[in-house]
Amino acid sequence: MSATARAICKEISPQCPVEFTPLGYFPNLGANIFFCCCFGVFFFVAFVVGVWKKTWTFTFAVTGACVLECVGYAGRILIYKNPWGRGFTLQIVTIILGPTFLCAAVYLTLKHAALAVGPGISRIKPYLYTWIFIPCDISCLVLQGIGGGVAASGDQKKDKSLLDNGNRIIMAGIGLQVGVLSLFGIVALDYYWRVSRYHRTSVSTDGEREAWRDGKFRNFAGAVSIAYLTIYARCVYRIAEMAGGWGNPIMRHEPSFIVMESAMILIAAAFLSCFPAGILFPRMGKQSCTPKT
Secondary structure, X not given: OOHHHHHOOOOOEOOEOHHHOOOOOXXXXXXXXXXXXXXXXXXXXXXXXXXXXXXXXXXXXXXXXXXXXXXXXXXXXXXXXXXXXXXXHHHHHHHHHHHHHHHHHHHHHHHHHHHHHOHHXXXXXXXXXXXXXXXXXXXXXXXXHHHXXXXXXXXXXXXXXXXXXXXXXXXXXXXXXXXXXXHHHHHHHHHHHHHHHHOOOOOOOHHHHHHHHOHHHHHHHHHHHHHHHHHHHHHHHHHHHHOOOOOOXXXXXXXXXXXXXXXXXXXXXXXXXXXXXXXXXXXXXXXHOOOOO
C-alpha cells in the first residue's frame, strides 16, 4: 500500500483493511481491558502504600509505570475500535516507556539493600549505585521517548519511513536498556556473593545480620529479582520484535506480545506493588533514610 493511500485511511474499509495498519490485527478486547484494569489496581496499591510509608522515589517509579501501561492498554482498546485511529499513537509511546520506570524502581533497591546488610563490602560507595544506574535509565527513557514520538508522528502522517526511523531509535533505547540491565545484574550478583560470604563470618555487625536474615527483606529481594527477570525478558523480546521493522511477522503476532510484553510487565508491576518496599523494607522510607556511606 502506497504512502498516499495510507494517508487517506481514517477507518476500516475495503480500501483500508486492518492488514495494512502497522500492527495488522484487531487487538484482543478482553485481554487489553484486563491489562488496563490490572495496571490501574496496581497503581492504586503502590500509591496508597507509598504515601503511607513515604517511599517517595520508589513509589513514583512504580506508579509512573502503572499509569503509562494503563494508558497504553486503553490505546490498544481504541485500536480495537478503529485500527486507523489515534490509539496506535497512544500505545506506542506509553507501552514502550512504562517498563523504564520499573527499571528505575529496581535500580533504587540496591543502594538501600547495601546500606542495610553490609555497606563496607560493596566495591563502590552504595549511594553511587543510584548515581550510576538512574542516569543510564533516564538515557534509555529519552531515547525511547524520542523514538516513540517519531513513530507516532509517522503513524499520524501515515509515513512508513518515519515509522521505521522511530523504530530504529526505539531499538537503540531498548538495546541500551538491556546493556544497563545486564550490568546491573552482574553488579547485584557480585554484591550478593560478597555479602553472603560476609555474613558467614563473625565480622558483620548485629544490625547487618538482623537485616540480612529478616524474612520480610528476603521476600522483598525476591520480588525485586522476579521483576528484574521479567523486565529483562521483555526487553530481549522487544529487540527481536522490532528488528524486522514495522509490520514484521513477530510484531503482527499478538499472542507473543501478550505473553512477552503484557504479561512480563504485569508480573513485574504486581511484585513491585504487592511486595511493597514501605512494608517489607521500610529502610527505603524517608523517615528511616541512612546517611551516605
